[in-house]
Amino acid sequence: MFLDTVLARNPKLVDYAAELHRTGEVQPDTYVMDLDAVEANAALLARDAKRWGLGLWPVSKQFGRNPELIRAVARYLPRFAAIDAPEARALHAAGARAGNVGHLVQVPHRALPGVLARRPEAVTVFDAANARAVSDAARQLGCVQDILVRIEGAPGWVHPGQEGGVPLGGLAEFAAEVEQLPGVRVAGVTGFPCVQCVPGSGQPRPTATFALVREAHAVLAVRGHTGLKLSAPGVTCTATLPLLAESGATHGEPGHALTGTTPLHAADRNQPEQPAYVYVTEVAHVLADGRPALYGGGFYPRSGAESALIPRTGARLAVQRAPAEHIDYYRLLAPGDARPGDTAVLAFRTQIFVTRSTVAVVAGLATGSPRLTGRHDALGRPLPESAGSTGGEGTGGP
Numbered sequence: 150m151f152l153d154t155v156l157a158r159n160p161k162l163v164d165y166a167a168e169l170h171r172t173g174e175v176q177p178d179t180y181v182m183d184l185d186a187v188e189a190n191a192a193l194l195a196r197d198a199k200r201w202g203l204g205l206w207p208v209s210k211q212f213g214r215n216p217e218l219i220r221a222v223a224r225y226l227p228r229f230a231a232i233d234a235p236e237a238r239a240l241h242a243a244g245a246r247a248g249n250v251g252h253l254v255q256v257p258h259r260a261l262p263g264v265l266a267r268r269p270e271a272v273t274v275f276d277a278a279n280a281r282a283v284s285d286a287a288r289q290l291g292c293v294q295d296i297l298v299r300i301e302g303a304p305g306w307v308h309p310g311q312e313g314g315v316p317l318g319g320l321a322e323f324a325a326e327v328e329q330l331p332g333v334r335v336a337g338v339t340g341f342p343c344v345q346c347v348p349g350s351g352q353p354r355p356t357a358t359f360a361l362v363r364e365a366h367a368v369l370a371v372r373g374h375t376g377l378k379l380s381a382p383g384v385t386c387t388a389t390l391p392l393l394a395e396s397g398a399t400h401g402e403p404g405h406a407l408t409g410t411t412p413l414h415a416a417d418r419n420q421p422e423q424p425a426y427v428y429v430t431e432v433a434h435v436l437a438d439g440r441p442a443l444y445g446g447g448f449y450p451r452s453g454a455e456s457a458l459i460p461r462t463g464a465r466l467a468v469q470r471a472p473a474e475h476i477d478y479y480r481l482l483a484p485g486d487a488r489p490g491d492t493a494v495l496a497f498r499t500q501i502f503v504t505r506s507t508v509a510v511v512a513g514l515a516t517g518s519p520r521l522t523g524r525h526d527a528l529g530r531p532l533p534e535s536a537g538s539t540g541g542e543g544t545g546g547p
Contacts, residue, residue, distance in 0.1 A: 351416025
């Protein structure tokens with residue numbers, strides 16, 4: 150999905166990632182992240198958000214909650230959106246501040262005291278029961294917590310596994326109950342996705358859910374709530390900031406913009422954010438019919454993976470589709486010039502936190518002094534120095 154883009158715009162990343170694998174410094178199933186590119190993307194987003202009067206809560210799940218990358222982003226965008234309580238803890242450990250917590254996954258009731266103790270800017274709630282739990286936890290801490298109301302998505306626009314929220318038609322009843330809770334203040338609304346890219350063209354457009362969120366914002370304003378936030382996550386990147394501002398949003402939540410990997414970036418290589426990662430693996434074996442099998446572990450079902458580069462030969466081999474019952478032990482390629490031990494480099498849309506991959510962070514590519522700065526697992530936990538080393542060159546090296 151992104152291999153052509155990264156080869157055109159960040160070829161040094163591809164070359165260095167292949168070299169790290171060839172020399173055994175990283176193993177198969179490793180995402181190699183360009184620290185400098187991520188930081189530059191964060192600086193760009195912060196600059197343009199300020200121009201449009203928007204707040205941004207960046208998201209770290211897609212790059213594995215990696216502390217090096219979190220710190221780089223936080224220099225420009227200090228308050229993050231945490232999709233769940235473990236991510237909130239990882240962000241805090243890396244020195245970042247809490248922006249919106251629970252925006253996709255509700256905070257478990259028993260985790261609320263610890264999460265609220267870090268004083269998040271907002272906590273998103275899907276229903277009155279969760280609002281009551283937040284209020285109770287906030288009262289125990291002696292504070293009043295701002296909450297965002299998650300609005301139920303429009304039919305046909307909700308991703309599987311992301312159902313939930315207050316129906317627009319039930320918002321007045323919800324608000325009447327929550328307004329009586331002493332530990333929370335209704336501070337705004339949100340929904341997901343509010344922006345989505347048109348398949349094929351990659352062009353961003355507001356969704357029907359965004360329209361519902363805007364209506365909900367108006368309902369709360371009529372009830373007398375002031376200073377309301379409207380967070381509109383979904384394809385938040387430089388190109389969509391004008392759309393958010395002109396549609397009444399106050400906040401966006403950039404994720405893949407930080408790595409230059411939104412669907413818009415796949416369709417248009419001229420987007421200002423730089424592609425900032427590749428996936429490195431290895432040919433494990435070749436089937437009798439000539440199809441190479443790559444070591445898996447990092448293949449995300451919605452990745453859009455299309456082809457793999459075999460640096461030893463320069464071959465570009467198509468990635469074969471995997472059925473729903475597929476277990477990510479291996480991923481098959483179309484027959485081509487590849488042999489066991491060969492490095493394979495891919496670039497596709499990912500959510501690293503749901504993989505079992507290693508994340509290797511590199512810096513200095515732009516200055517000609519590349520270096521590996523650290524390795525972490527897919528949840529941001531540091532790995533020992535020796536964890537990525539195979540102790541020698543792979544058999545596919547030149």
